[in-house]
Amino acid sequence: MCVDAKSFFASDELGYEKCGIIPIQEMDGYAEKLEERIQKVPASEKFYQGQRRLLNLQISYPWAKSVVVLARRYGRYKIPQPVKGQIAKSYLLDLRADPELKEYKSSQAMDQYLQSLGLQVATNRKCGIVGLRWAAMQAGLGVIRRNNFFYAQSGSWVALEAWLTDKEMELRETSDLPPCPKGCNRCVVACPTRSLSEPYTMLPTTCVSFLTTFGGRNLPKEPLSKAFGRCIYGCDICQDVCPMNKGRWQENEDFPGLSELAPTLTPESILEMDEDYYKEKIQPKFFYLSSDELWKWKVNVLCFMRNNYQKEYKSYIIAACENENIKVQEMARAIRDEWGLSNGNTSTALIEY
Incomplete structure (x- = not known):
């Protein structure tokens, strides 16, 4: 038919x-x-x-x-500036x-x-x-x-x-999209964890999107976490660098509720977020993490702070060392020890960085 x-x-x-x-x-x-x-x-x-x-x-x-x-x-x-390139x-x-x-x-x-x-x-x-x-x-x-x-x-x-x-039907379009440019490997080269190791294939368990959402349950001991760059939840890098996407994103409309939600998704806000707000506002939207996994967001944010360190992050990292969740503690303490952070002093290496 x-x-x-x-x-x-x-x-x-x-x-x-x-x-x-x-x-x-x-x-x-x-x-x-x-x-x-x-x-x-x-x-x-x-x-x-x-x-x-x-x-x-x-x-x-x-x-x-x-x-x-x-x-x-x-x-x-439109993608609000506080979350652009991070989620x-x-x-x-x-x-x-x-x-x-x-x-x-x-x-x-x-x-x-x-x-x-x-x-x-x-x-x-x-x-x-x-x-x-x-x-x-x-x-x-x-x-x-x-x-x-x-x-x-x-x-x-x-x-x-x-x-x-349950009916036999058929409706087809004819795609006139050109193939990928000959010899183009921008997506492969740009993949921060080399999950995309060659065209049309990948190792999903090393993808930033996997490791920052439903995977990556032990980021404090995950060597690839240092390659996450500015990614907190998910990753768009292989799509952003693709020449076939050039000019395709056009920010013409406001997404309902996103501009109001974005300020609560900054690294600082996530570390200070309480369980009730997370369960009511964040988890239903970002459903790949369950209602008891705010800790995973906090670990992701600490990873971000390590990879994109600013002196303003120091107090948040130190405070997270005493977080009630053991994984958050572990990540924060690893960063503290790696960078030589303390309540009183910041190392010369950190300041120069």
């Missing part, structure tokens, strides 16, 4: 940039690519075990026959967690619309129900580039969503 985009749904009205539908059998190639990636980097196998939930879809959903996949541009929002843009502008966002509501509207057509559907709004980048590429919505990110016309700054349906 071939479907005309306009007659199937008005995705433009719901804020989507691209839409497509593929037979579910075309997701078989995702399994092949996953195994290929594991073979190239065997150390990644443990991490990718979680992705296996996206394989063998017709066992979990025996009724499923098609995949509806949509791309939504988020690279149009990854996709996390600051996460469209999946806040039911009050217009994008969240339009996603729900899409779900309702598909069901109103008499379709049986399934989705996973937060984590995806299929290999989203693979599905989007198969539907012709764009390409996957050497940094492993999916790119549409607006660059890699797009959020992908997908639904399984």
Whole structure:
């Protein structure tokens, strides 16, 4: 069954940039690519075990026959200066967690619309129900580039969503995006931890985004933490340096609530943040860390302070040495000892630095 985009749904009205539908059998190639990636980097196998939930879809959903996949541009929002370059843009502008966002509501509207057509559907709004980048590429919505990110016309700054349906349908676009420039390896060279060791592959467990979000449970003893630069939560470096992203981010709109929240996400504010504020305001938005993991944010911030030291940070580091969380203590004390900080004196080396 071939479907005309306009007659199937008005995705433009719901804020989507691209839409497509593929037979579910075309997701078989995702399994092949996953195994290929594991073979190239065997150390990644443990991490990718979680992705296996996206394989063998017709066992979990025996009724499923098609995949509806949509791309939504988020690279149009203003990033407040206090968090710019410190918290990854996709996390600051996460469209999946806040039911009050217009994008969240339009996603729900899409779900309702598909069901109103008499379709049986399934989705996973937060984590995806299929290999989203693979599905989007198969539907012709764009390409996957050497940094492993999916790119549409607006660059890699797009959020992908997908639904399984019980009807045989097909709707494809033809991508006219050019390939990565010949010989370009900017993303590989720029990767601070060398997680991206060569094009189209990586070791996820050494990625800054992994180590500062749901991974990196022992940063005080993580040698790679000294390469995090200005990253506190997530990392955009391989996307920011990509020439195919040049000029694609245009800060035209305010993201609801972000300008008010940003001052509470500075390094100093995070170290002083209490549990109640974290649970109410921060954790629901940055859901990769649980409601009892404010300590992880504080460790990340201490790591930032070490890597970007200013004399104003000294009192925060010293105070964190007595934090009630052992990991926060451990990180702060390691920095104190490394830099020769004390309550009374700061080392000459630190001052010169």
